[in-house]
Amino acid sequence: MNLLNRDGILHISLLEGQARAILIESTGLVQRAKEIHGLSKIATAALGRTLTATAMLGSMLKGKDESVTASIRGGGPIGTVLAVSNEKCEVKGYVDNPAIDLPRTGPKLPVGAAVGKDGRLTVIKDMHMREPYVGQVNLVSGEIAEDFAMYFTASEQTPSLVSLGVLVSDEKVESAGGLIVQLMPGASEAAIQSIEMSAGMFMDISGTMKECHLDGAVNQLLLHLQPEVLELRETCYRCDCSRERVERALITLGAKELGDMIDEQHSAQVDCHFCNKRYAFTEDDLKALLAAATAKDDKK
Ligand SMILES: [Zn+2]
Known part of the structure; x- marks a missing residue:
């Protein structure tokens, strides 16, 4: 100390x-x-x-x-x-x-x-x-x-x-x-x-x-x-947030929600509640997450 x-x-x-x-x-x-x-x-x-x-x-x-x-x-x-x-x-x-x-x-x-x-x-x-x-x-x-x-x-x-x-x-x-x-x-x-x-x-x-x-x-x-x-x-x-964690959370929203986000907002910003760090996602970023969410849905 x-x-x-x-x-x-x-x-x-x-x-x-x-x-x-x-x-x-x-x-x-x-x-x-x-x-x-x-x-x-x-x-x-x-x-x-x-x-x-x-x-x-x-x-x-x-x-x-x-x-x-x-x-x-x-x-x-x-x-x-x-x-x-x-x-x-x-x-x-x-x-x-x-x-x-x-x-x-x-x-x-x-x-x-x-x-x-x-x-x-x-x-x-x-x-x-x-x-x-x-x-x-x-x-x-x-x-x-x-x-x-x-x-x-x-x-x-x-x-x-x-x-x-x-x-x-x-x-x-x-x-x-x-x-x-x-x-x-x-x-x-x-x-x-x-x-x-x-x-x-x-x-x-x-x-x-x-x-x-x-x-x-x-x-x-x-x-x-x-x-x-x-x-x-x-x-x-200490906040342990990371871009990977935010991505995982977005993928759990599911393909429908992500699709709507892309159509309506074309991008996304996610602020961490605990440290106020801002994570920005472009339309291309979101499309990659949508692909991951779709693949996950198909596996079910
Ligand atoms: Zn944080």
């Missing part, structure tokens, strides 16, 4: 294995998302929290090329908030309305009002099984940390504390981070109590990251829970 980008994820054992924590510093990757999408402060907080939580979910994946997608649709003016992580904790994401602005009603950015709470958090894990794992919970508040806590508790049956924080000034992301604390099966009553009593300390995670960064945050937040760091992982914002 260099000084400019201190992002990382720690897996930590607590109370001699009766609980575990995942702690992340995500300032760099949230700043990258803000730059790519030109996010407003509220959108930075909403997408930043979601990217931070999804990177932690990504760090729980085991196999090569596995991925996890978290999407939040709460009916609020920000629209959909979506983030994806692979098992290397490379994350990417977007919001429907990156320019969202709402008046503040308290000291914190009104993320819950922007997201809304009339909807669901959906988590899809693609682990190369026949079917992906899909978990879904109703939103608690649209503040995102509480919604992920509900997801872990209800959908994965693991009682969890989740704290997510993004501190954003007009110019940049000052700090961002997250913490998940989960009880392991068989945790003693005493262990449960010590964790519940610490919950208040976990709330200001962006303040803690700004002050102490990842390594200092372990002792700052978890010292009384006998933390034992098991693993340090890198994490970053």
Whole structure:
């Protein structure tokens, strides 16, 4: 980790294995998302929290090329908030309305009002099984940390504390981070109590990251829970789109759709949602894709 980008994820054992924590510093990757999408402060907080939580979910994946997608649709003016992580904790994401602005009603950015709470958090894990794992919970508040806590508790049956924080000034992301604390099966009553009593300390995670960064945050937040760091992982914002992938997606549209596109538009532009890269296709490019789609249809 260099000084400019201190992002990382720690897996930590607590109370001699009766609980575990995942702690992340995500300032760099949230700043990258803000730059790519030109996010407003509220959108930075909403997408930043979601990217931070999804990177932690990504760090729980085991196999090569596995991925996890978290999407939040709460009916609020920000629209959909979506983030994806692979098992290397490379994350990417977007919001429907990156320019969202709402008046503040308290000291914190009104993320819950922007997201809304009339909807669901959906988590899809693609682990190369026949079917992906899909978990879904109703939103608690649209503040995102509480919604992920509900997801872990209800959908994965693991009682969890989740704290997510993004501190954003007009110019940049000052700090961002997250913490998940989960009880392991068989945790003693005493262990449960010590964790519940610490919950208040976990709330200001962006303040803690700004002050102490990842390594200092372990002792700052978890010292009384006998933390034992098991693993340090890198994490970053990275989009893995490519012209080949976009071509494959166009071919899946099918011959009819591609034919219509050629007749009506004579060209196509495809923008990547995650990094805003633009892929342009000429009429000849589209005809080549149409030939591939036709060949594929014939094989069926
Ligand atoms: Zn992309």
